[in-house]
Amino acid sequence: MIKYIGSKRLLLGQILESVQSFGHVRRVADLFSGTARVAHAMKRAGYEVIANDHNAYAHTLGQCYVQADRKRIYSDAKRLIAELSKLPARPGYFTETFCEKSRFFHPKNGARIDAIREALETKGLEPELFAVLLVSLMEAADRVDSTTGVQMAYLKQWAKRAHNELELRMPDVLPGDGEAWGLDVLEAAKKLAERDIDVVYLDPPYNQHSYLGNYHVWESLVRWDKPEVYGKACKRVDCRSYKNRFNSKRKLSDALTEVVSTLRARHLIVSFNNEGYLSRDDMLTILGAYGHVRVVELDFKRYVGAQIGIYSPKGQKVGRVSHLRNVEYLFLGSQKHA
Numbered sequence: 001m002i003k004y005i006g007s008k009r010l011l012l013g014q015i016l017e018s019v020q021s022f023g024h025v026r027r028v029a030d031l032f033s034g035t036a037r038v039a040h041a042m043k044r045a046g047y048e049v050i051a052n053d054h055n056a057y058a059h060t061l062g063q064c065y066v067q068a069d070r071k072r073i074y075s076d077a078k079r080l081i082a083e084l085s086k087l088p089a090r091p092g093y094f095t096e097t098f099c100e101k102s103r104f105f106h107p108k109n110g111a112r113i114d115a116i117r118e119a120l121e122t123k124g125l126e127p128e129l130f131a132v133l134l135v136s137l138m139e140a141a142d143r144v145d146s147t148t149g150v151q152m153a154y155l156k157q158w159a160k161r162a163h164n165e166l167e168l169r170m171p172d173v174l175p176g177d178g179e180a181w182g183l184d185v186l187e188a189a190k191k192l193a194e195r196d197i198d199v200v201y202l203d204p205p206y207n208q209h210s211y212l213g214n215y216h217v218w219e220s221l222v223r224w225d226k227p228e229v230y231g232k233a234c235k236r237v238d239c240r241s242y243k244n245r246f247n248s249k250r251k252l253s254d255a256l257t258e259v260v261s262t263l264r265a266r267h268l269i270v271s272f273n274n275e276g277y278l279s280r281d282d283m284l285t286i287l288g289a290y291g292h293v294r295v296v297e298l299d300f301k302r303y304v305g306a307q308i309g310i311y312s313p314k315g316q317k318v319g320r321v322s323h324l325r326n327v328e329y330l331f332l333g334s335q336k337h338a
Contacts, residue, residue: 040065052181057218062180063131090115206276290333
């Protein structure tokens with residue numbers, strides 16, 4: 001799966017253990033699914049899963065890793081991946097924007113991404129198969145990027161991996177059905193309230209950095225709307241106007257409270273950390289509606305970008321980070337009647 005600042009890869013075991021601790025669980029939902037790593041792990045564990053995220057790239061990841069059924073799409077996906085892998089490079093919007101105006105990818109790989117993405121647009125594929133192929137391309141591009149893991153900037157010198165050849169691979173699609181929604185989280189919570197759900201997992205943003213801005217290249221690759229861009233990072237112009245209450249220190253508490261109060265699931269798990277806009281006590285107050293709330297605290301290594309120092313816009317090191325580790329919290333709540 002793609003590199004992701006919000007990834008819970010190292011917490012999967014603890015999250016699954018937390019789900020199991022509630023006893024009989026059949027249906028689970030992840031309402032800020034991001035890469036769908038958690039939802040994918042839950043599907044692998046045998047749960048009926050709903051993954052939701054309003055960003056187009058994340059919704060596509062959910063369609064691939066939760067909604068798609070490997071038994072139904074595997075043979076077609078494998079055939080098409082082999083076919084797309086043979087396409088000649090053809091530079092276009094992606095190469096110009098993300099390889100020449102900026103340096104996220106080497107131009108040789110950008111030209112192949114252009115060719116493959118244009119070909120996908122013409123095939124008229126059904127949604128799950130289309131999503132699997134898009135994810136194959138996204139992950140292939142991620143393996144040859146030149147960033148520290150977010151797309152707010154690119155490395156001053158090419159990363160070694162940027163010179164590797166782009167290689168499409170079959171994503172780890174699982175057998176069985178699931179659902180992937182592309183809704184605003186409050187709309188998803190309202191829709192979910194009409195379902196019989198055992199556990200809802202929430203991993204909300206915790207600071208001012210939006211995932212649209214952090215992963216704008218993936219958003220443009222998936223939408224393929226070839227937007228106008230701005231700045232050295234060639235961000236989509238809609239990143240300027242995009243507002244999310246979960247990225248606002250002033251609005252985050254009310255936003256999360258509204259979502260939590262809308263949910264009707266028997267159990268709730270919320271992932272947060274001690275560097276977020278809300279404190280441990282703030283979270284306990286918000287989650288009070290779920291009766292007794294247990295807190296699991298985990299010592300965690302900070303994101304790699306926070307470990308390499310503080311640099312000026314000219315690339316000069318101007319400071320050192322204050323700490324290299326933080327505390328990840330898992331808040332586990334159960335409805336009083338559960």
